Amino acid sequence: MIDVIVAGAGPTGLMLAGELRLHGVHAVVLEKDAEPTGQSRALGLHARSVEVMDQRGLLERFLPLGEQFAAGGFFAGIGKSWPERLDTAHAYVLGIPQTTTERLLTEHATELGAEIRRGCELVGLSQDEHGVTAELADGTRLRSRYLVGCDGGRSTVRKLLGVGFPGEPSMVETLLGEMEVAVPPETLAAVVAEVRKTQLRFGAMPLGDGVYRIIVPAEGVAEDRATAPTLEEFKQRLRVFAGTDFGVHSPRWLSRFGDGTRLAERYRVGRVLLAGDAAHIHPPTGGQGLNLGVQDAFNLGWKLAAEVGGWAPEGLLDSYHIERHPVAADVLDNTRAQMQLLATEPGARAVRRLVSELMDFEEVNRYLIEKISGIGVRYDFGEGHALLGRRLRDVELKRGRLYALMHAGRGLLLDQTGRLSVAGWADRVDHVVDVSAELDVPAVLLRPDGHVAWVGEDPADLLGRLPRWFGAPVTT
Numbered sequence: 001m002i003d004v005i006v007a008g009a010g011p012t013g014l015m016l017a018g019e020l021r022l023h024g025v026h027a028v029v030l031e032k033d034a035e036p037t038g039q040s041r042a043l044g045l046h047a048r049s050v051e052v053m054d055q056r057g058l059l060e061r062f063l064p065l066g067e068q069f070a071a072g073g074f075f076a077g078i079g080k081s082w083p084e085r086l087d088t089a090h091a092y093v094l095g096i097p098q099t100t101t102e103r104l105l106t107e108h109a110t111e112l113g114a115e116i117r118r119g120c121e122l123v124g125l126s127q128d129e130h131g132v133t134a135e136l137a138d139g140t141r142l143r144s145r146y147l148v149g150c151d152g153g154r155s156t157v158r159k160l161l162g163v164g165f166p167g168e169p170s171m172v173e174t175l176l177g178e179m180e181v182a183v184p185p186e187t188l189a190a191v192v193a194e195v196r197k198t199q200l201r202f203g204a205m206p207l208g209d210g211v212y213r214i215i216v217p218a219e220g221v222a223e224d225r226a227t228a229p230t231l232e233e234f235k236q237r238l239r240v241f242a243g244t245d246f247g248v249h250s251p252r253w254l255s256r257f258g259d260g261t262r263l264a265e266r267y268r269v270g271r272v273l274l275a276g277d278a279a280h281i282h283p284p285t286g287g288q289g290l291n292l293g294v295q296d297a298f299n300l301g302w303k304l305a306a307e308v309g310g311w312a313p314e315g316l317l318d319s320y321h322i323e324r325h326p327v328a329a330d331v332l333d334n335t336r337a338q339m340q341l342l343a344t345e346p347g348a349r350a351v352r353r354l355v356s357e358l359m360d361f362e363e364v365n366r367y368l369i370e371k372i373s374g375i376g377v378r379y380d381f382g383e384g385h386a387l388l389g390r391r392l393r394d395v396e397l398k399r400g401r402l403y404a405l406m407h408a409g410r411g412l413l414l415d416q417t418g419r420l421s422v423a424g425w426a427d428r429v430d431h432v433v434d435v436s437a438e439l440d441v442p443a444v445l446l447r448p449d450g451h452v453a454w455v456g457e458d459p460a461d462l463l464g465r466l467p468r469w470f471g472a473p474v475t476t
Protein backbone atom coordinates (compact mmCIF):
# COMPACT_ATOMS: atom_id res chain seq x y z
CA MET A 1 0.00 0.00 0.00
CA ILE A 2 1.21 3.52 -0.82
CA ASP A 3 1.75 5.67 2.28
CA VAL A 4 0.45 8.98 0.91
CA ILE A 5 -1.20 9.87 -2.39
CA VAL A 6 -0.89 13.55 -3.23
CA ALA A 7 -3.49 14.68 -5.77
CA GLY A 8 -2.07 17.54 -7.86
CA ALA A 9 1.48 18.46 -8.91
CA GLY A 10 1.18 22.20 -8.40
CA PRO A 11 3.55 23.98 -6.00
CA THR A 12 1.68 22.71 -2.94
CA GLY A 13 1.65 19.04 -3.94
CA LEU A 14 5.26 19.11 -5.07
CA MET A 15 6.46 20.76 -1.85
CA LEU A 16 4.49 18.24 0.18
CA ALA A 17 5.93 15.28 -1.73
CA GLY A 18 9.46 16.51 -1.02
CA GLU A 19 8.71 16.97 2.68
CA LEU A 20 7.25 13.46 2.94
CA ARG A 21 10.23 11.91 1.18
CA LEU A 22 12.64 13.53 3.65
CA HIS A 23 11.13 11.14 6.18
CA GLY A 24 11.15 8.11 3.91
CA VAL A 25 7.38 8.18 3.32
CA HIS A 26 6.29 6.41 0.11
CA ALA A 27 4.61 9.32 -1.69
CA VAL A 28 2.92 9.18 -5.08
CA VAL A 29 1.80 12.39 -6.77
CA LEU A 30 -1.09 12.07 -9.24
CA GLU A 31 -1.36 14.90 -11.78
CA LYS A 32 -4.14 15.08 -14.35
CA ASP A 33 -2.18 17.10 -16.91
CA ALA A 34 0.18 15.07 -19.07
CA GLU A 35 2.61 18.02 -19.25
CA PRO A 36 3.19 21.17 -17.17
CA THR A 37 0.96 24.02 -18.43
CA GLY A 38 3.78 26.49 -19.08
CA GLN A 39 1.57 29.22 -17.57
CA SER A 40 3.04 31.30 -14.76
CA ARG A 41 0.31 32.69 -12.60
CA ALA A 42 2.49 33.49 -9.58
CA LEU A 43 5.55 35.61 -10.12
CA GLY A 44 7.30 35.53 -6.81
CA LEU A 45 8.22 34.08 -3.44
CA HIS A 46 7.78 36.16 -0.31
CA ALA A 47 10.29 36.15 2.55
CA ARG A 48 8.79 33.21 4.44
CA SER A 49 8.79 30.97 1.37
CA VAL A 50 12.37 32.02 0.63
CA GLU A 51 13.20 30.95 4.19
CA VAL A 52 11.40 27.64 3.64
CA MET A 53 13.52 26.96 0.55
CA ASP A 54 16.63 27.90 2.53
CA GLN A 55 15.65 25.54 5.35
CA ARG A 56 15.62 22.68 2.87
CA GLY A 57 18.82 23.61 1.04
CA LEU A 58 16.89 24.67 -2.08
CA LEU A 59 17.62 28.38 -2.09
CA GLU A 60 20.86 27.96 -4.04
CA ARG A 61 18.74 26.63 -6.90
CA PHE A 62 16.19 29.43 -6.74
CA LEU A 63 18.42 32.48 -6.31
CA PRO A 64 20.26 32.35 -9.66
CA LEU A 65 16.95 32.00 -11.52
CA GLY A 66 15.14 34.84 -9.77
CA GLU A 67 15.45 38.54 -9.16
CA GLN A 68 15.45 40.08 -5.68
CA PHE A 69 13.16 43.05 -5.04
CA ALA A 70 13.43 44.88 -1.75
CA ALA A 71 10.94 47.50 -2.87
CA GLY A 72 7.39 47.95 -1.67
CA GLY A 73 4.17 47.83 -3.63
CA PHE A 74 2.94 44.48 -2.37
CA PHE A 75 0.03 45.71 -0.29
CA ALA A 76 -2.68 46.76 -2.77
CA GLY A 77 0.09 47.97 -5.05
CA ILE A 78 0.79 50.92 -2.76
CA GLY A 79 4.39 51.84 -3.52
CA LYS A 80 6.14 52.39 -0.20
CA SER A 81 9.69 51.32 0.47
CA TRP A 82 10.16 48.47 2.95
CA PRO A 83 10.74 49.18 6.62
CA GLU A 84 14.26 48.84 8.00
CA ARG A 85 15.37 45.73 9.89
CA LEU A 86 12.68 43.22 9.01
CA ASP A 87 12.90 40.10 11.17
CA THR A 88 14.36 37.89 8.44
CA ALA A 89 17.68 37.24 6.77
CA HIS A 90 15.79 37.46 3.45
CA ALA A 91 14.16 40.89 3.37
CA TYR A 92 13.13 40.76 -0.28
CA VAL A 93 10.65 39.26 -2.70
CA LEU A 94 12.22 36.74 -5.03
CA GLY A 95 10.74 37.37 -8.46
CA ILE A 96 10.56 33.96 -10.12
CA PRO A 97 7.89 32.56 -12.46
CA GLN A 98 5.60 29.84 -11.11
CA THR A 99 6.75 27.49 -13.89
CA THR A 100 10.33 27.73 -12.60
CA THR A 101 9.26 27.19 -9.00
CA GLU A 102 7.31 24.09 -10.08
CA ARG A 103 10.24 22.77 -12.08
CA LEU A 104 12.66 23.18 -9.16
CA LEU A 105 10.24 21.59 -6.71
CA THR A 106 9.66 18.71 -9.13
CA GLU A 107 13.41 18.12 -9.37
CA HIS A 108 13.75 18.23 -5.59
CA ALA A 109 10.85 15.82 -4.96
CA THR A 110 11.97 13.31 -7.58
CA GLU A 111 15.60 13.43 -6.43
CA LEU A 112 14.30 12.47 -3.00
CA GLY A 113 12.38 9.55 -4.51
CA ALA A 114 8.81 10.86 -4.93
CA GLU A 115 6.93 9.30 -7.81
CA ILE A 116 5.08 11.81 -9.99
CA ARG A 117 2.53 10.18 -12.28
CA ARG A 118 1.30 12.59 -14.96
CA GLY A 119 -1.87 12.08 -16.98
CA CYS A 120 -3.55 10.59 -13.89
CA GLU A 121 -6.80 12.32 -12.92
CA LEU A 122 -8.37 11.44 -9.62
CA VAL A 123 -12.15 11.10 -10.05
CA GLY A 124 -13.29 9.19 -6.99
CA LEU A 125 -12.30 8.31 -3.46
CA SER A 126 -13.54 6.42 -0.45
CA GLN A 127 -11.98 5.73 2.92
CA ASP A 128 -12.22 3.23 5.76
CA GLU A 129 -10.36 2.87 9.03
CA HIS A 130 -7.28 1.41 7.34
CA GLY A 131 -6.83 3.60 4.30
CA VAL A 132 -8.08 5.47 1.28
CA THR A 133 -9.03 4.16 -2.16
CA ALA A 134 -8.48 6.58 -5.02
CA GLU A 135 -10.12 6.02 -8.36
CA LEU A 136 -8.52 7.40 -11.51
CA ALA A 137 -10.24 8.47 -14.73
CA ASP A 138 -8.99 5.35 -16.52
CA GLY A 139 -10.63 3.13 -13.90
CA THR A 140 -7.42 2.29 -12.00
CA ARG A 141 -7.82 2.04 -8.23
CA LEU A 142 -4.99 2.86 -5.86
CA ARG A 143 -4.87 2.27 -2.15
CA SER A 144 -2.98 4.47 0.33
CA ARG A 145 -2.89 5.16 4.04
CA TYR A 146 -3.53 8.88 3.55
CA LEU A 147 -4.45 11.16 0.68
CA VAL A 148 -3.91 14.90 0.38
CA GLY A 149 -5.92 17.00 -2.07
CA CYS A 150 -3.52 19.58 -3.52
CA ASP A 151 -5.65 19.76 -6.64
CA GLY A 152 -6.29 23.49 -6.84
CA GLY A 153 -9.26 25.80 -6.41
CA ARG A 154 -11.76 23.54 -8.18
CA SER A 155 -10.54 20.62 -6.06
CA THR A 156 -12.16 17.30 -6.91
CA VAL A 157 -10.98 15.92 -3.57
CA ARG A 158 -12.72 18.70 -1.63
CA LYS A 159 -15.94 18.14 -3.57
CA LEU A 160 -15.82 14.35 -3.14
CA LEU A 161 -15.34 14.85 0.61
CA GLY A 162 -18.35 17.17 0.67
CA VAL A 163 -16.37 19.78 2.59
CA GLY A 164 -18.10 23.17 2.59
CA PHE A 165 -16.32 26.02 0.81
CA PRO A 166 -18.07 29.12 2.11
CA GLY A 167 -17.20 32.63 1.00
CA GLU A 168 -18.01 35.00 -1.83
CA PRO A 169 -18.28 34.21 -5.55
CA SER A 170 -16.34 36.22 -8.10
CA MET A 171 -17.75 39.69 -8.60
CA VAL A 172 -15.10 40.93 -11.01
CA GLU A 173 -12.98 39.10 -13.52
CA THR A 174 -9.63 39.97 -15.06
CA LEU A 175 -8.06 38.77 -18.31
CA LEU A 176 -4.40 37.78 -18.11
CA GLY A 177 -2.04 36.73 -20.87
CA GLU A 178 1.44 36.86 -22.28
CA MET A 179 1.75 38.25 -25.80
CA GLU A 180 3.68 40.55 -28.11
CA VAL A 181 2.71 44.14 -28.97
CA ALA A 182 3.09 46.16 -32.16
CA VAL A 183 3.84 49.53 -30.53
CA PRO A 184 7.13 50.92 -29.12
CA PRO A 185 7.74 50.22 -25.39
CA GLU A 186 7.55 53.98 -24.56
CA THR A 187 4.12 54.32 -26.15
CA LEU A 188 2.83 51.28 -24.27
CA ALA A 189 4.27 52.51 -20.96
CA ALA A 190 2.76 55.98 -21.37
CA VAL A 191 -0.73 54.66 -22.16
CA VAL A 192 -0.61 52.13 -19.31
CA ALA A 193 0.45 54.85 -16.84
CA GLU A 194 -2.46 57.00 -17.95
CA VAL A 195 -5.05 54.21 -17.66
CA ARG A 196 -3.73 53.16 -14.24
CA LYS A 197 -4.58 56.59 -12.84
CA THR A 198 -8.17 55.36 -12.70
CA GLN A 199 -8.00 51.58 -13.24
CA LEU A 200 -5.51 49.58 -11.17
CA ARG A 201 -6.54 46.22 -12.61
CA PHE A 202 -4.86 47.22 -15.88
CA GLY A 203 -1.18 46.69 -16.61
CA ALA A 204 1.55 45.54 -18.99
CA MET A 205 4.77 44.11 -17.63
CA PRO A 206 7.72 43.44 -19.96
CA LEU A 207 9.01 39.87 -19.77
CA GLY A 208 11.83 40.25 -22.31
CA ASP A 209 12.07 39.31 -26.00
CA GLY A 210 9.21 41.72 -26.77
CA VAL A 211 6.72 39.67 -24.72
CA TYR A 212 4.42 41.40 -22.21
CA ARG A 213 2.27 40.06 -19.39
CA ILE A 214 -0.94 42.04 -19.81
CA ILE A 215 -3.95 42.30 -17.50
CA VAL A 216 -7.22 44.04 -18.27
CA PRO A 217 -10.66 43.88 -16.62
CA ALA A 218 -13.04 41.46 -18.35
CA GLU A 219 -16.61 42.26 -19.21
CA GLY A 220 -18.75 40.59 -16.55
CA VAL A 221 -17.91 37.22 -15.07
CA ALA A 222 -17.56 34.13 -17.29
CA GLU A 223 -19.72 31.12 -16.47
CA ASP A 224 -16.77 28.80 -17.00
CA ARG A 225 -13.51 30.40 -16.00
CA ALA A 226 -11.58 27.37 -17.18
CA THR A 227 -12.31 28.47 -20.76
CA ALA A 228 -9.53 30.77 -21.93
CA PRO A 229 -10.49 34.11 -23.52
CA THR A 230 -9.80 34.62 -27.22
CA LEU A 231 -7.25 37.15 -28.45
CA GLU A 232 -10.17 39.09 -29.94
CA GLU A 233 -11.83 39.35 -26.50
CA PHE A 234 -8.53 40.58 -25.10
CA LYS A 235 -8.16 43.20 -27.84
CA GLN A 236 -11.70 44.42 -27.39
CA ARG A 237 -11.20 44.95 -23.63
CA LEU A 238 -7.89 46.75 -24.25
CA ARG A 239 -9.68 49.13 -26.62
CA VAL A 240 -12.36 49.81 -24.00
CA PHE A 241 -9.80 50.89 -21.40
CA ALA A 242 -6.87 52.21 -23.42
CA GLY A 243 -8.53 53.30 -26.66
CA THR A 244 -6.08 50.98 -28.49
CA ASP A 245 -5.28 47.27 -28.48
CA PHE A 246 -1.54 47.96 -28.93
CA GLY A 247 -1.64 45.57 -31.90
CA VAL A 248 -1.27 42.63 -29.54
CA HIS A 249 -0.43 39.37 -31.30
CA SER A 250 1.29 36.00 -30.97
CA PRO A 251 -0.13 35.14 -27.53
CA ARG A 252 1.90 32.61 -25.54
CA TRP A 253 -1.17 31.91 -23.42
CA LEU A 254 -4.41 33.63 -22.35
CA SER A 255 -6.46 33.09 -19.20
CA ARG A 256 -8.91 34.72 -16.86
CA PHE A 257 -9.11 34.92 -13.07
CA GLY A 258 -11.76 36.06 -10.64
CA ASP A 259 -11.86 37.45 -7.14
CA GLY A 260 -13.81 34.57 -5.57
CA THR A 261 -12.82 34.26 -1.92
CA ARG A 262 -13.51 31.00 -0.12
CA LEU A 263 -12.11 28.89 2.69
CA ALA A 264 -12.68 25.16 3.24
CA GLU A 265 -14.57 24.46 6.45
CA ARG A 266 -12.28 21.57 7.35
CA TYR A 267 -8.76 20.72 6.25
CA ARG A 268 -9.08 17.10 7.36
CA VAL A 269 -11.73 14.43 7.03
CA GLY A 270 -10.35 11.20 8.48
CA ARG A 271 -7.43 10.09 6.32
CA VAL A 272 -7.92 12.76 3.67
CA LEU A 273 -6.55 16.30 3.95
CA LEU A 274 -6.65 19.46 1.87
CA ALA A 275 -3.83 21.94 1.19
CA GLY A 276 -3.12 24.96 -0.99
CA ASP A 277 -5.76 26.35 -3.34
CA ALA A 278 -7.86 23.23 -2.71
CA ALA A 279 -8.40 24.64 0.78
CA HIS A 280 -8.54 28.37 0.05
CA ILE A 281 -9.00 30.73 -2.88
CA HIS A 282 -8.72 34.51 -2.98
CA PRO A 283 -7.73 37.24 -5.44
CA PRO A 284 -4.02 37.37 -6.33
CA THR A 285 -3.49 40.80 -4.74
CA GLY A 286 -0.26 40.79 -2.76
CA GLY A 287 0.92 37.61 -4.51
CA GLN A 288 0.16 35.24 -1.65
CA GLY A 289 -1.61 32.08 -2.91
CA LEU A 290 1.37 30.00 -3.98
CA ASN A 291 3.25 31.07 -0.87
CA LEU A 292 0.35 30.07 1.35
CA GLY A 293 0.13 26.65 -0.30
CA VAL A 294 3.86 25.96 -0.01
CA GLN A 295 3.66 26.91 3.67
CA ASP A 296 0.63 24.64 4.20
CA ALA A 297 2.73 21.80 2.80
CA PHE A 298 5.63 22.74 5.06
CA ASN A 299 3.35 22.57 8.08
CA LEU A 300 1.67 19.31 7.05
CA GLY A 301 4.57 17.26 5.67
CA TRP A 302 6.38 16.31 8.88
CA LYS A 303 3.11 15.77 10.77
CA LEU A 304 1.82 13.32 8.19
CA ALA A 305 5.23 11.65 8.10
CA ALA A 306 5.03 11.27 11.89
CA GLU A 307 1.63 9.56 11.53
CA VAL A 308 2.95 7.21 8.88
CA GLY A 309 6.12 6.61 10.91
CA GLY A 310 4.05 5.73 13.97
CA TRP A 311 5.54 8.30 16.34
CA ALA A 312 2.98 11.11 16.07
CA PRO A 313 1.63 12.27 19.42
CA GLU A 314 -2.12 12.50 19.77
CA GLY A 315 -3.55 15.55 18.05
CA LEU A 316 -0.48 16.28 15.91
CA LEU A 317 -2.24 15.76 12.59
CA ASP A 318 -5.24 17.79 13.73
CA SER A 319 -2.91 20.66 14.61
CA TYR A 320 -2.52 21.15 10.85
CA HIS A 321 -6.06 22.53 10.54
CA ILE A 322 -5.84 24.31 13.90
CA GLU A 323 -2.71 26.19 12.84
CA ARG A 324 -3.20 26.75 9.11
CA HIS A 325 -6.94 27.50 8.87
CA PRO A 326 -6.64 30.84 10.76
CA VAL A 327 -3.59 31.80 8.69
CA ALA A 328 -5.59 31.35 5.48
CA ALA A 329 -8.57 33.21 6.98
CA ASP A 330 -6.26 36.13 7.64
CA VAL A 331 -4.88 36.07 4.07
CA LEU A 332 -8.42 36.00 2.69
CA ASP A 333 -9.26 39.04 4.78
CA ASN A 334 -6.22 40.99 3.68
CA THR A 335 -7.02 40.27 0.02
CA ARG A 336 -10.61 41.41 0.59
CA ALA A 337 -9.23 44.63 2.04
CA GLN A 338 -6.79 45.06 -0.84
CA MET A 339 -9.56 44.57 -3.39
CA GLN A 340 -11.49 47.41 -1.75
CA LEU A 341 -8.39 49.58 -2.03
CA LEU A 342 -8.15 48.82 -5.75
CA ALA A 343 -11.72 49.91 -6.47
CA THR A 344 -12.33 53.00 -8.55
CA GLU A 345 -15.17 54.70 -6.64
CA PRO A 346 -14.32 58.02 -4.93
CA GLY A 347 -14.81 56.57 -1.44
CA ALA A 348 -12.45 53.65 -2.11
CA ARG A 349 -9.87 55.99 -3.60
CA ALA A 350 -10.06 58.20 -0.53
CA VAL A 351 -9.49 55.18 1.74
CA ARG A 352 -6.53 54.17 -0.44
CA ARG A 353 -4.98 57.63 -0.01
CA LEU A 354 -5.48 57.36 3.74
CA VAL A 355 -3.91 53.87 3.97
CA SER A 356 -1.03 55.12 1.85
CA GLU A 357 -0.47 57.97 4.34
CA LEU A 358 -0.69 55.56 7.27
CA MET A 359 1.98 53.38 5.66
CA ASP A 360 4.41 56.25 6.15
CA PHE A 361 4.34 55.22 9.81
CA GLU A 362 7.05 52.58 10.06
CA GLU A 363 5.02 50.31 12.37
CA VAL A 364 2.05 50.26 10.00
CA ASN A 365 4.29 49.51 7.05
CA ARG A 366 6.06 46.76 9.00
CA TYR A 367 2.76 45.22 10.14
CA LEU A 368 1.48 44.96 6.57
CA ILE A 369 4.75 43.60 5.13
CA GLU A 370 4.99 40.97 7.90
CA LYS A 371 1.46 39.93 7.03
CA ILE A 372 1.94 39.67 3.27
CA SER A 373 5.38 38.05 3.49
CA GLY A 374 4.24 35.39 5.98
CA ILE A 375 7.00 36.13 8.50
CA GLY A 376 4.49 37.52 11.00
CA VAL A 377 2.66 34.19 11.41
CA ARG A 378 2.45 33.00 15.00
CA TYR A 379 0.75 29.72 15.88
CA ASP A 380 -1.04 29.53 19.20
CA PHE A 381 1.13 27.26 21.36
CA GLY A 382 -0.21 28.83 24.55
CA GLU A 383 1.25 31.40 26.91
CA GLY A 384 4.98 31.93 26.88
CA HIS A 385 7.97 33.70 25.43
CA ALA A 386 7.43 36.11 22.50
CA LEU A 387 9.22 33.65 20.17
CA LEU A 388 6.90 30.74 21.04
CA GLY A 389 4.81 29.74 18.01
CA ARG A 390 6.74 31.99 15.62
CA ARG A 391 9.24 30.68 13.13
CA LEU A 392 12.80 31.53 14.07
CA ARG A 393 14.73 33.61 11.56
CA ASP A 394 18.03 32.29 10.32
CA VAL A 395 20.85 33.18 12.73
CA GLU A 396 24.60 32.91 12.47
CA LEU A 397 26.17 30.29 14.74
CA LYS A 398 29.85 29.63 15.37
CA ARG A 399 29.66 26.62 13.04
CA GLY A 400 27.70 28.43 10.32
CA ARG A 401 24.05 29.28 9.66
CA LEU A 402 21.16 27.75 11.59
CA TYR A 403 19.06 27.04 8.47
CA ALA A 404 21.91 25.01 6.97
CA LEU A 405 21.38 22.54 9.83
CA MET A 406 17.70 22.03 9.01
CA HIS A 407 17.86 20.46 5.56
CA ALA A 408 16.82 17.00 6.76
CA GLY A 409 13.48 18.28 8.09
CA ARG A 410 14.00 17.09 11.65
CA GLY A 411 13.33 18.84 14.94
CA LEU A 412 16.26 20.82 16.33
CA LEU A 413 17.28 21.86 19.82
CA LEU A 414 19.58 24.88 19.61
CA ASP A 415 21.28 24.78 22.98
CA GLN A 416 23.46 27.71 24.05
CA THR A 417 23.88 26.26 27.57
CA GLY A 418 25.38 22.88 26.70
CA ARG A 419 23.43 21.40 29.61
CA LEU A 420 20.34 20.10 27.81
CA SER A 421 19.57 16.76 26.22
CA VAL A 422 17.17 15.21 23.70
CA ALA A 423 18.10 11.63 24.62
CA GLY A 424 15.06 9.50 23.83
CA TRP A 425 14.17 11.66 20.82
CA ALA A 426 17.56 11.62 19.09
CA ASP A 427 16.02 9.76 16.13
CA ARG A 428 13.67 12.71 15.54
CA VAL A 429 15.41 15.76 17.02
CA ASP A 430 18.94 17.07 16.46
CA HIS A 431 20.83 18.57 19.39
CA VAL A 432 23.02 21.50 18.36
CA VAL A 433 25.22 22.98 21.08
CA ASP A 434 26.41 26.32 19.78
CA VAL A 435 26.03 30.05 20.41
CA SER A 436 24.70 32.94 18.38
CA ALA A 437 25.11 36.64 19.02
CA GLU A 438 21.69 37.06 17.38
CA LEU A 439 19.78 34.89 19.87
CA ASP A 440 19.20 36.17 23.39
CA VAL A 441 17.53 33.09 24.89
CA PRO A 442 19.39 30.12 26.43
CA ALA A 443 17.85 27.48 24.16
CA VAL A 444 15.05 26.97 21.63
CA LEU A 445 13.38 23.81 20.43
CA LEU A 446 12.40 24.06 16.77
CA ARG A 447 9.86 21.89 15.00
CA PRO A 448 10.82 20.58 11.54
CA ASP A 449 8.96 23.57 10.06
CA GLY A 450 11.18 25.96 12.01
CA HIS A 451 8.48 27.15 14.45
CA VAL A 452 9.57 27.61 18.04
CA ALA A 453 8.08 24.88 20.22
CA TRP A 454 9.90 25.73 23.44
CA VAL A 455 12.16 28.44 24.89
CA GLY A 456 14.11 28.04 28.14
CA GLU A 457 16.99 26.42 29.99
CA ASP A 458 15.38 24.00 32.42
CA PRO A 459 16.00 20.35 31.36
CA ALA A 460 12.88 19.12 33.16
CA ASP A 461 10.76 21.73 31.42
CA LEU A 462 12.17 20.64 28.06
CA LEU A 463 11.44 16.99 28.85
CA GLY A 464 7.85 17.96 29.52
CA ARG A 465 7.57 19.73 26.18
CA LEU A 466 9.23 17.29 23.75
CA PRO A 467 6.40 14.70 23.75
CA ARG A 468 3.81 17.27 22.66
CA TRP A 469 5.47 17.58 19.25
CA PHE A 470 7.72 14.54 18.96
CA GLY A 471 5.80 11.78 20.72
CA ALA A 472 7.04 9.26 23.25
CA PRO A 473 10.78 8.87 23.89
CA VAL A 474 12.55 5.76 22.72
CA THR A 475 13.90 3.84 25.68
CA THR A 476 17.07 1.86 25.18
Ligand SMILES: Cc1cc2nc3c(=O)[nH]c(=O)nc-3n(C[C@H](O)[C@H](O)[C@H](O)COP(=O)(O)OP(=O)(O)OC[C@H]3O[C@@H](n4cnc5c(N)ncnc54)[C@H](O)[C@@H]3O)c2cc1C
Binding pocket: 007, 008, 009, 010, 011, 012, 013, 030, 031, 032, 033, 041, 042, 043, 044, 098, 120, 121, 122, 123, 150, 151, 152, 153, 155, 156, 157, 176, 257, 275, 276, 277, 278, 284, 286, 287, 288, 289, 290, 291, 292, 293
Ligand atom coordinates in the same frame (compact mmCIF):
# COMPACT_ATOMS: atom_id res chain seq x y z
C1 LIG B 1 -3.22 35.92 -12.08
C2 LIG B 1 -2.68 35.23 -10.88
C3 LIG B 1 -1.51 35.67 -10.31
C4 LIG B 1 -1.01 35.05 -9.18
N1 LIG B 1 0.13 35.54 -8.63
C5 LIG B 1 0.59 34.99 -7.50
C6 LIG B 1 1.79 35.47 -6.91
O1 LIG B 1 2.45 36.37 -7.42
N2 LIG B 1 2.22 34.87 -5.77
C7 LIG B 1 1.55 33.83 -5.21
O2 LIG B 1 1.96 33.34 -4.15
N3 LIG B 1 0.43 33.33 -5.76
C8 LIG B 1 -0.07 33.87 -6.90
N4 LIG B 1 -1.17 33.36 -7.47
C9 LIG B 1 -1.83 32.17 -6.89
C10 LIG B 1 -1.10 30.87 -7.27
O3 LIG B 1 -0.99 30.75 -8.66
C11 LIG B 1 -1.87 29.69 -6.69
O4 LIG B 1 -2.22 29.97 -5.37
C12 LIG B 1 -1.05 28.41 -6.74
O5 LIG B 1 -0.90 27.93 -8.04
C13 LIG B 1 -1.70 27.30 -5.89
O6 LIG B 1 -0.92 26.15 -5.95
P1 LIG B 1 -1.59 24.73 -5.70
O7 LIG B 1 -0.50 23.74 -5.91
O8 LIG B 1 -2.31 24.74 -4.41
O9 LIG B 1 -2.71 24.59 -6.84
P2 LIG B 1 -2.52 24.59 -8.42
O10 LIG B 1 -1.36 25.39 -8.82
O11 LIG B 1 -3.85 24.94 -8.97
O12 LIG B 1 -2.18 23.08 -8.77
C14 LIG B 1 -3.16 22.08 -8.69
C15 LIG B 1 -2.74 20.92 -9.58
O13 LIG B 1 -3.67 19.86 -9.42
C16 LIG B 1 -3.97 19.31 -10.68
N5 LIG B 1 -5.29 18.67 -10.58
C17 LIG B 1 -6.49 19.28 -10.51
N6 LIG B 1 -7.47 18.37 -10.37
C18 LIG B 1 -6.87 17.16 -10.36
C19 LIG B 1 -7.36 15.82 -10.25
N7 LIG B 1 -8.66 15.57 -10.11
N8 LIG B 1 -6.47 14.80 -10.27
C20 LIG B 1 -5.13 15.05 -10.41
N9 LIG B 1 -4.62 16.30 -10.53
C21 LIG B 1 -5.48 17.35 -10.49
C22 LIG B 1 -3.93 20.50 -11.62
O14 LIG B 1 -3.73 20.11 -12.96
C23 LIG B 1 -2.75 21.28 -11.06
O15 LIG B 1 -1.54 20.88 -11.65
C24 LIG B 1 -1.70 33.96 -8.62
C25 LIG B 1 -2.87 33.49 -9.20
C26 LIG B 1 -3.36 34.12 -10.32
C27 LIG B 1 -4.63 33.62 -10.94
